[in-house]
Amino acid sequence: MAASLTINGKTHQLDLPDDVPLLWVLRDAVGLTGTKFGCGVAACGACTVHIDGAAVRSCQVALGDVWGDVTTIEGVGTPDNLAVIQQAWVVHQVAQCGYCQSGQIMQAAALLSETPDPSDDEIDEAMAGNLCRCGTYPRIRAAIRSAADKMKEA
Template sequence: MATSLTVNGETHRVDLPDDVPLLWVLRDEIGLTGTKFGCGVAACGACTVHIDGEAVRSCQVALGDVWGQVTTIEGTGTPEALSVLQQAWVDHQVAQCGYCQSGQIMQAAALLAENPAPSDTEIDEAMQGNLCRCGTYPRIRAAIHGAAAKLKEV
């Protein structure tokens, strides 16, 4: 059954069953590989994307259940300029292996959209479902604070 969905502002028509996970639609059908497969059970956060601004685990959202516009890591920033949050990730040297970082950034973006000046505790709570096997949590927290400060200037 053909379904239309908007991803990063572009409409895509896909001919897949409604029960196919959004993660596989993004990666295999549309070719956006920034969203990663981690665990397949929504426990690690590597597959985090936004649907209408809400951070969701794309491994657990079926194509037929997508309720709005999808934004992936490729939809943040531009080829010419990183988003404020992406730049904060670079400035604070967050990534080590980098595998979880697209999900981390998408979760952090949702947090900052809701709370432009989160405390350490609020960051820890919001980011709790995003795992980093390299343990860069202090740098992630610092990058979120840095991005929040930068966004306040704008």
């Protein structure tokens, strides 16, 4: 099946079955490997991307069900121009092993776009579906609070 998909602002023509999970479209067909496979059942959040700004688990969205533009971690910032949330991640030294971090950042970015000044409870609720084996949850919360404060200044 032929599909047209806009990923990080670039249109891709894909000749794939409609039931292929978006995760594998991104990683295997398009070559964007920042989105990680974690569990395959939407329980860990490692594969989180945005579709029209909403955080979704790409392992559970079929290519034929994608309803809008897709943004991956590669579309959030660049090594030379990190997004505010990515800068906060660096400042607070959130990543340890780093495997879950692209999903964590994508979930946090969606939270901040919907709730610019989240409470700790709102952060915890929004991030609850993103697991970190290293246990950097206090740093994640601190980075989100820091990014929210910096975004208010802009």
